[in-house]
Amino acid sequence: MYEVFGTLTSRAFRVVWALEELNLPYELIKAKPHDSVITAVSAAGKVPALRVDGEVLTDSTAIMTYLADKHGSLLASSGTLERAKQDAMVHAIIDEIDAVLWAGARHSFVLPKEQRVPEVKESLKWEFNRNVSRLAERITTPFAAGETFTIADILLTHCLNWSISAKFDYESVKMQAYAKEMRARPAFQRVRALA
Helix, strand or coil: CEEEEECCCCCHHHHHHHHHHCCCCEEEEECCCCCHHHHCCCCCCCCCEEEECCEEEECHHHHHHHHHHHHCCCCCCCCCHHHHHHHHHHHHHHHHHHHHHHHHHHHHHHCCHHHCCCCHHHHHHHHHHHHHHHHHHHCCCCECCECCCCHHHHHHHHHHHHHHHHCCCCCCHHHHHHHHHHHCCHHHHHHHHHC
């Protein structure tokens, strides 16, 4: 059984959703960043973390990639052009969507108060809206990275959900419809019910 460290209000949601999509057993060990529960298994104190056979993996995307590769689902086979395209979409989401939201979070509550620049958030909100619209134009298939559901969909949907609580609005009707469809997935609904 996999052990997931984190809370469902963090990026651990992504890992738990992937495990639900894969129909794999797991235990969610509730831990906030830098809690003693997480620092006992990962010195950096970041969530999520996944314990597998005594080893601890960190970073939600790395964990999801590991699970997808190990269980032969949620990603195309490595070394294929389809996988390269999926990886390109994952990296675009991380660079253009996730990173902008994370910058907003840092300047809202993560950084020490004297290091925050709240004024930067308006620029980040503009950039987020622009990047979501650009990404929406790149999606020409039923899912973010092709004809099947992948970790790119988990990553993108989680970011779009995060944008709601962060008050980072986006105008793309196409992306709003996409997010609604992804949230309707049974595995997503099971994770949401745990929160």
